[in-house]
Amino acid sequence: MSRERNSVRRQRDALSEADEAAGGMAAPDTLAVEIRQLNKRYGDGFVALRDINLTIRRGEIFGLLGPNGAGKTTLINIICGIVIPSGGVALVSGFDIQRDYRETRRRIGLVPQELTNEAFETVWATLSYSRGLYGKAPDPGYLEQLLRDLSLWDKRHKRMMSLSGGMKRRVLIAKALSHEPEILFLDEPTAGVDVDLRRDMWQLVRGLRARGVTVILTTHYIEEAEEMADRIGVIRDGELILVQDKHELMRSLGSKLVTLELAEPLARLPAALEQIGVELGADGRELRYRFSTENARAGVDALLRAVQQAGLTVRDVHTSESSLEQIFVRLVGRQPGAGA
Numbered sequence: 001m002s003r004e005r006n007s008v009r010r011q012r013d014a015l016s017e018a019d020e021a022a023g024g025m026a027a028p029d030t031l032a033v034e035i036r037q038l039n040k041r042y043g044d045g046f047v048a049l050r051d052i053n054l055t056i057r058r059g060e061i062f063g064l065l066g067p068n069g070a071g072k073t074t075l076i077n078i079i080c081g082i083v084i085p086s087g088g089v090a091l092v093s094g095f096d097i098q099r100d101y102r103e104t105r106r107r108i109g110l111v112p113q114e115l116t117n118e119a120f121e122t123v124w125a126t127l128s129y130s131r132g133l134y135g136k137a138p139d140p141g142y143l144e145q146l147l148r149d150l151s152l153w154d155k156r157h158k159r160m161m162s163l164s165g166g167m168k169r170r171v172l173i174a175k176a177l178s179h180e181p182e183i184l185f186l187d188e189p190t191a192g193v194d195v196d197l198r199r200d201m202w203q204l205v206r207g208l209r210a211r212g213v214t215v216i217l218t219t220h221y222i223e224e225a226e227e228m229a230d231r232i233g234v235i236r237d238g239e240l241i242l243v244q245d246k247h248e249l250m251r252s253l254g255s256k257l258v259t260l261e262l263a264e265p266l267a268r269l270p271a272a273l274e275q276i277g278v279e280l281g282a283d284g285r286e287l288r289y290r291f292s293t294e295n296a297r298a299g300v301d302a303l304l305r306a307v308q309q310a311g312l313t314v315r316d317v318h319t320s321e322s323s324l325e326q327i328f329v330r331l332v333g334r335q336p337g338a339g340a
Contacts, residue, residue: 029094032058032183032214033079038088040074040238048074050238052088058182061205061215063229063246065222071238072218073113076185080110093182106134109181113188115168119161123152123171126160127178134179146174149204151196166194173201177208184208186217190224202228257320258303260287263313270310276302287312 033056040049049071056062066072077083079090081101090097092104118126127143147153150170155163160171169189176184186205190198205215205228219225225232225246232249234242242249265284273280279288287307291299307314 030058031091032056032060032093033216034089034091034094035079036089038075038078038090039086040071040078040083041086048238049078049085052240054233054240054243056214056216058214059209059212060230061209061217061228062231062233063225064216064218064233064235065225066218066235070235072235073187074238075235076110076187076216076218080108080185081105106179107182109176109179109184111173111176111184111186111189115165115172117160117168117171117175120159122157122159123147123163123174124156126171127174130175131178136179142180143174143178146177149200149207150174151200166197170197170200173204181213183214183216186215186219188218190219198224256291256299258289258291258300259318259320260289260303260307260312260314261285261316261318262287263315266312270306270312272306272309276306278303278306 033054035052035054038049038052039047041047052075064072064075074083078085079092079097081097081104084098093107095103095107097104118129121129124143124147127146128138131138131143144153147156150173152167152170152174155167160168163171173186173189184205189201202224205217208215217225217229229246232242232244232246233240262285266280267284269278269280269287273287277289277291280286281288289299289303291302
């Protein structure tokens with residue numbers, strides 16, 4: 001187990017260094033967010049973030065994953081100007097989040113975890129007011145399309161207090177987009193919502209990316225990040241332990257499992273199979289072999305040679321690949337959503 005953990009750590013570090021180098025070579029005008037040596041320490045001594053370095057490119061969907069308490073929301077809140085960092089630099093479209101706060105905030109839309117709305121205002125008034133706060137001229141046509149995309153058009157004259165929890169979350173998303181931001185932060189946007197909202201929201205996100213909007217999301221639903229994100233960042237105990245292209249991450253840290261169903265049961269595993277790490281099922285009728293996705297061809301060839309050498313007859317073959325969630329658990333040692 002320790003050998004596997006060390007292997008994962010070495011692969012993880014190599015991937016992060018390669019991705020950081022690629023990000024560092026990007027021209028400044030291609031970066032939506034640039035973070036250097038960002039720290040956050042609270043008055044009681046608790047360190048929420050440690051030396052975060054991260055670049056997020058314009059027009060990409062970036063998935064930030066980590067267990068509860070890892071620092072995801074703190075990082076987002078610093079970039080959005082809600083929390084003051086203890087040290088380091090954070091730039092949004094080249095503007096410093098502290099020195100140029102007006103420029104950075106008008107470029108950002110945030111969908112927070114908590115439901116925070118004006119209870120006595122209508123949906124339409126809420127969006128119109130939010131758009132005006134950012135100095136944007138009225139655009140009823142844009143707001144109408146936004147409400148229609150989120151299935152809120154028929155609720156536009158309803159007061160916020162009369163809406164269900166799912167509808168209020170839809171309004172939060174609409175508010176975050178009301179001033180047409182360049183960068184959208186989605187902090188656990190689909191936690192506790194229905195399937196319809198999840199589907200509508202991801203359809204909207206795809207449309208935003210097509211228009212060049214940068215989307216940064218945190219989620220406990222790792223299958224969403226696996227489907228939607230271009231790159232993945234993993235944060236643990238306030239440290240960013242990995243940033244990598246999703247497909248490269250799946251290829252380099254993922255694994256394949258081949259299960260062979262034998263025509264006749266085995267009493268013990270032949271030496272040729274044992275040497276390459278094949279496991280024998282409890283009933284003696286199954287052989288299970290796991291190997292790196294990065295070396296898939298070599299893994300299959302080794303298995304076939306060992307089976308042939310052992311003189312075994314195979315009745316059926318089953319294959320499966322590790323998911324992003326399984327890779328996440330290997331990296332941080334706990335399930336998404338687990339307490340820190």
